[in-house]
Amino acid sequence: MSEYSVIGKPTTNVDGAAKVTGEAVYTFDMTLPNMLYGKLLRSPHPHAKIVSIDTSEAEKLPGVKAVITGKDTPGGKYGLWRRFHELADQEVLATTKVRFIGEPVVAVAAISEDIAEKAIDLIKVEYEPLPAVFEPMEAIKDDAPVIHDGFENNINNTRHIEWGDVDEGFKNSDYVREDRFTLFSQHPAYMEVHNTLASYDKGSGRLTVWASTQSPYFLQLGISDALKMREGNVRVIKPHVGGGFGGKNSTMHDSVNAAFLSMKTGRPVKIVFNREEEFTATEHRTAMHLAIKIGLKKDGTILAKEVKIITDGGAYTGLGATTLYLAGTFITFPYKTPNYRYDGVRTYTNKMWASSVRGFGAVPTVYAAETQLDRAAHDLGIDPIEIRRRNAMTPGYEAPGQYMVKSCGILPCIDKMEQRVKEKWTDLSKDEGIGFAAFAYMSGGIFNWIDTPYAFSGAMVKVNIDGTVDLFTQASDIGQGHNTVSVMICAEELGIGVEDIRLHPADTATTLTDLGAWGSRETLMNGNAIKAAAGEVKKVLVEVARMKLGENIVYDLEVKDKRIYLALRPERGFSYYDIVKDAIKRNDGEPIIGIGHYTPHRKGMISPAYGMGIQAVKAKVDRETGQVEVKDVITVHDCGQTINPLGARGQVEGSTQMGLGFGLCEDMLTDNGMVLNPSFVDYKLIRSRDMPQIELIDVPTYDPEGPYGAKEAAEATTAPGAPALANAIYHAVGAEFNSNVLKPEKVLKAIREKEKKGR
Amino acid sequence: MKKELRFVVNGDSYDIWIEPKTLLVQVLRDELGLKGTRRSCDSGSCCACTVILNGKAVKSCSMLALQANGKEVLTIEGLANGVNLHPIQQAFIDNWAFQCGFCTSGQIMAAKALLDENANPTREEIQRAMDGHLCRCTGYNMITEAIQDAAKRLQGQKLQEAAK
Numbered sequence: 010m011s012e013y014s015v016i017g018k019p020t021t022n023v024d025g026a027a028k029v030t031g032e033a034v035y036t037f038d039m040t041l042p043n044m045l046y047g048k049l050l051r052s053p054h055p056h057a058k059i060v061s062i063d064t065s066e067a068e069k070l071p072g073v074k075a076v077i078t079g080k081d082t083p084g085g086k087y088g089l090w091r092r093f094h095e096l097a098d099q100e101v102l103a104t105t106k107v108r109f110i111g112e113p114v115v116a117v118a119a120i121s122e123d124i125a126e127k128a129i130d131l132i133k134v135e136y137e138p139l140p141a142v143f144e145p146m147e148a149i150k151d152d153a154p155v156i157h158d159g160f161e162n163n164i165n166n167t168r169h170i171e172w173g174d175v176d177e178g179f180k181n182s183d184y185v186r187e188d189r190f191t192l193f194s195q196h197p198a199y200m201e202v203h204n205t206l207a208s209y210d211k212g213s214g215r216l217t218v219w220a221s222t223q224s225p226y227f228l229q230l231g232i233s234d235a236l237k238m239r240e241g242n243v244r245v246i247k248p249h250v251g252g253g254f255g256g257k258n259s260t261m262h263d264s265v266n267a268a269f270l271s272m273k274t275g276r277p278v279k280i281v282f283n284r285e286e287e288f289t290a291t292e293h294r295t296a297m298h299l300a301i302k303i304g305l306k307k308d309g310t311i312l313a314k315e316v317k318i319i320t321d322g323g324a325y326t327g328l329g330a331t332t333l334y335l336a337g338t339f340i341t342f343p344y345k346t347p348n349y350r351y352d353g354v355r356t357y358t359n360k361m362w363a364s365s366v367r368g369f370g371a372v373p374t375v376y377a378a379e380t381q382l383d384r385a386a387h388d389l390g391i392d393p394i395e396i397r398r399r400n401a402m403t404p405g406y407e408a409p410g411q412y413m414v415k416s417c418g419i420l421p422c423i424d425k426m427e428q429r430v431k432e433k434w435t436d437l438s439k440d441e442g443i444g445f446a447a448f449a450y451m452s453g454g455i456f457n458w459i460d461t462p463y464a465f466s467g468a469m470v471k472v473n474i475d476g477t478v479d480l481f482t483q484a485s486d487i488g489q490g491h492n493t494v495s496v497m498i499c500a501e502e503l504g505i506g507v508e509d510i511r512l513h514p515a516d517t518a519t520t521l522t523d524l525g526a527w528g529s530r531e532t533l534m535n536g537n538a539i540k541a542a543a544g545e546v547k548k549v550l551v552e553v554a555r556m557k558l559g560e561n562i563v564y565d566l567e568v569k570d571k572r573i574y575l576a577l578r579p580e581r582g583f584s585y586y587d588i589v590k591d592a593i594k595r596n597d598g599e600p601i602i603g604i605g606h607y608t609p610h611r612k613g614m615i616s617p618a619y620g621m622g623i624q625a626v627k628a629k630v631d632r633e634t635g636q637v638e639v640k641d642v643i644t645v646h647d648c649g650q651t652i653n654p655l656g657a658r659g660q661v662e663g664s665t666q667m668g669l670g671f672g673l674c675e676d677m678l679t680d681n682g683m684v685l686n687p688s689f690v691d692y693k694l695i696r697s698r699d700m701p702q703i704e705l706i707d708v709p710t711y712d713p714e715g716p717y718g719a720k721e722a723a724e725a726t727t728a729p730g731a732p733a734l735a736n737a738i739y740h741a742v743g744a745e746f747n748s749n750v751l752k753p754e755k756v757l758k759a760i761r762e763k764e765k766k767g768r
Numbered sequence: 769m770k771k772e773l774r775f776v777v778n779g780d781s782y783d784i785w786i787e788p789k790t791l792l793v794q795v796l797r798d799e800l801g802l803k804g805t806r807r808s809c810d811s812g813s814c815c816a817c818t819v820i821l822n823g824k825a826v827k828s829c830s831m832l833a834l835q836a837n838g839k840e841v842l843t844i845e846g847l848a849n850g851v852n853l854h855p856i857q858q859a860f861i862d863n864w865a866f867q868c869g870f871c872t873s874g875q876i877m878a879a880k881a882l883l884d885e886n887a888n889p890t891r892e893e894i895q896r897a898m899d900g901h902l903c904r905c906t907g908y909n910m911i912t913e914a915i916q917d918a919a920k921r922l923q924g925q926k927l928q929e930a931a932k
Contacts, residue, residue: 025861028869029853029876031804031844037870038803198904200808200816200870251806251870252904284810488868488905655864662907663867689813689902697908698895 014569015501016717019655023493023507024249024486033249036204036221037281044206045074047270047280048125049262050115050132051290052107055359055682056141056154059106059114059134066131067117072124075273076132077116079104082269087234088326089227089259092460096166096326098157101235101265106139108156108324109361110682111290113262118270118278141359143682145298145319148356156324156357163357165322166330170337172409173348178313182304184389188381190301191748192373194321194677195294195670196287197366198694201251203291204281207267211275215242220264223253223487224525227459229517231260232268243268247515250487254667255365256292257487258527259327288687292364293677295332295355296321299377301340309389309396313348316340318374322355323362328369328527329355331458335370335451335615339728340378341408342371342449343419343621344400349408359682365527367667368727371450376672376749379446379732383739393445393736397623398423401447412613416712416720418647419447422622425706426645430625433643433704440630441640444736447623450725451616452715453530455609464606465530466538467521470499470546472601474593476571476586478503478510480542483523484535485515490656491531497652498536498716502543503550504568505585521604529721532652533618534607536716541605549601553592554583609714617714620721622646624665624729628737630744635757637738639669642703642730648722649712660723661705668730670695676750775836777802778846792836793817793828796843804844804873808902815901818874819843825881844873847880855921856880856914865914867905875901879915887926888919 027033064076079102090096103112115132119125140154147153148163156163179185205220216238222228225245233240250257263280270278282291297320304313318336322329337351366372386396401420407413426445434443453465468482480499486492492514496507503509513519523535551566554573558564558581565576574582592601609617627641644661651657674693678685686692711718735746744759770785777800784799796802796819805828808816812830819828820842847854856879859865866872875898882889882897889897894915895908903911 021861022864022866024869025866026853026857028866028872029844029857029860030848031802031873033869034803035806035870037806038797200806200814200868200902200904202808250868251808252868254904284808488870490864490867659864659867659906659910662909663905664907666907667904688811689809690811694902694904695907697898697901697912700895700908702909703907 013501013717014504015497015507016652017650017654020493020497020507020653021655022490023496023512035201035249035251036206036219037201037251039206039219039248040279041206041208041277044277044279045118045120045274046122046125047116047118047267047278048129049113049266050129052103052110052112052114054107054136054138055110056139056156057107057136058139059103060137061135062115063133064115067128070124070128070131072120073117073128074120074276075118075270076128077269077273078102078114083237085235085237087231087260089328090326090330090458091230091234092458095159096330097234098325101269109359111361112324113266116266116270118274141682143358143360145321145356145358148358149354156359160357164354165326165357166333166355168333168337168353170351170411171349172411175313175315175348175350178348179304182312183307184385185302185304186385187300187302188377189747190299190377192297192299192376193748193750194296194363195366195675196677196692197254197256197293199252199254199256202282202284202287203257203261203263204279205264205267206277206279207271208277209271209275215244216268216271217244217246218264218268219246219248221250221257222247223257223485223527225483225485225515225517226522227258227525228260228264230459232265235260235265236269244518247485253487253526254367255369255527258365258525259292261291284689285687288692289684290361292327292362294366294372295329295363297373299374301377301381303381303385305385305389307389309386309391309399311344311346311400314341314346316351318353320355321358321363323358323360325362327362327364329362329364332365332369336374338412338615339371339449340374343402343447345402345406360679367664368450368724371725371728372671375446375448375728376732380735380746383736384745394423394427397445397447412615414619415714416618416649416710417621418708418710419621421708422645422647425708426623426625426643429643429706434627440632440741442628442737442741444626444733444740445623446729446733446736448725448729449619449621450721451528452533452618452620452721453616454528455612455614455616459524461522461524463522464608466523466534466607468535468538468542468605469521470542470603472546472589474590476509476589478505479513480510480539481513481520482535482539483515483517483520484531485526487526489526489660490653491526493656494532494536494652495539498539499543501717502540503547505571529724532719532722533715536719537607538605540716541607542603545603545605546601549592550588553595554588557583612714618649618712618720620646620648620725622725624726624733626730626733626737628734628741630738630741630756632742632760635753635760637673637751637756639701639734642701644703644726645706645708646726647708647710649710649715649720650718651707651709651722652719657722658705661726662703664723664727665703665730666695666700668727669734671749672731672734673751771834773833773837775838776840778843786833788832788834790833791829792831792833795833796828802843802845806870806873808870815878816871816874818877820877820881823884825878844877847876855925856883856918859914859918859921863910863914863917865906865911871901871903875903875911879918883919883922887923891916
């Protein structure tokens, strides 16, 4: 196969000019004529019965156009686990009781934000407080308050995964250890807050919704389920989105309330959350208690692993049930585990619900597994790199009944890392340490808890008479750069340039369904759909060129660099533009249209392909203050064939920032269900000056399932930063940590404990 | 009681009447329709709303619009020369220095104010100047590199102009 013209070449963002000039339009920037502003009244109680609601004063306030309570809404339950009706547990507004602080109870629409806020202050809600529960270990007790009727012991969901013979595996092990971890949450902290603009057409009874979402399709389903409408009557359009990181998959209260208020008033309604609402009442990473037992041979070979997890689910389901499954999966990666048993329990608690955040399932579990592995290696006298190499998955590895790994570059990644660290970090000073952590993640999920009847991704390509192409797909660019990837894949397949293609993304009314931007699914799944759609067009163009050439059928034609020509005699061929004109003429004047779909089949239970790699962190510990400084980072990864090296590097950089934040400083503090630090002043993100430089080394493989061999890139890299950092501290000063958020006081305490025990 | 605000934005003079409590960012976005300046945190702690006021980078969410009375404001909309992007904007594109783009206007305006004052900043000087600007997408390094690249481009431009 000849070299690619577009794939693998650093390509600047197709939305670049719009984003650097401020012209890119986000939902946040949108208004419509005659628009109203919506606000939500939220519960001050973590768990309480709603006794009565008095909205009369608010309704009298001039400028207020609608005040709605849960009882006014159509009463549809909704959620992402809609295949299981009992887990579609969200309400537009709480009807009978509230289950977390910040749960919306009343919604108001008024002619200005100020008036809407004043109206909120005039509403009187009488609550009867109920006993509340905030800790998963408390929530499962028999005498714990019941948060949702019908869910005994507040168990929202369970998951069992098992293969091999775990007990036999431990029996045959030379070394067994068990560690317990508590992993804390993390807020996705995207820069654009949740916001929705909804407009109801009185004539047709249809809704149009613009929202800051990761999945227009999920939002379309959420709104239609909640308001008991036909799906087709809800059109969702995703403008530019100011980041999601997993926090914008669920249908949130801004969307359903803006939609319903617009239906009530007959006017467009916009609801914008503020940052405090973001921290208190939007989705965050799933916190958990985790016990992990590992059995190894003397030489470091893993024989058995047993994992038990109980997660702090919060008041509703979201994608938290998926997190539970992925946690039990990715804690085994990227190592061969002949015998494995996992039991996961997701509990309801009286807090804002936990869901999916970048690397969901993997980030907390990889922290536990990778720090434990270093302790085991230390006890067995094996080098941390060597123990990882000894257990690394190889191409074709299968976990019976669960997953199979086709392309698999983890071994060359480990080799490369060993070599690079030896070259680069020769001069460790006092109290400096190096830590490693390996990682892997999926290229889109195979599971269908959303219960879609459609293909997982679709795309349509239309070629116009002048050779320009319109590409229609519902895939979501939320900042990760998928618009650029979409156009690159289409351009490569048609042998044209990215400048020839106009992209029409993410509109449920005009594009074929795609499930959205989560689980690193867009490059592989939507990429395959686009490649298939463009492939249909290519077939037509090749046929026309073949007819014109009059050559024997065995001669292959190449479509490349805006020409269609004989592969063996490149001088014999035609310009792409001439063939397009001929093809449309022959087609009775119809533009050439190609449609493509992708749904994974027979690829196991998790994902069709896995990206993976290893990260190293060099850190320095101050023994007096407990302050940790991340000095340098090296990442070696296998993302198959990189589509856009610029975008892939950007993703690795950003996910590392988030991973180090999980490890070092991002701490969602709560007290009796109340978030204590709901602002960027008190919730600390890694900032420019804290950020180390990252050397990125690519170990390319070819995944047979991915478009041009591509697979997941850089969601996995959210996971290794925290455990690699913890391992670096472990090797520098011997301190062990069984939780994330390694603030100076925690590090200092661990150092003192270590000193007490003696080294 | 509304008060008069006379100021210059992106080279154009404005004379408008506003409530005294109105923030500069509100006037820019809601009165003048300059939506390129964005809000994110509501507490003056993310710098997404940064604009340039009389040559200095300021947070437009943390000052009253009336404080700009008689002064000159430059927003992201005023940076490009017609259809020609400013070298900082081009450097942000070429270095993939943004992803979602929501904080980008503020980052670019702060970079402009920095490079106006210090034409050749070191990596540490850039990180210090940009430290309050939160970005969840890029991990900052590619922004730092874009600003270094922009500094080179601007210096090259100056040398070319001097040679003419």
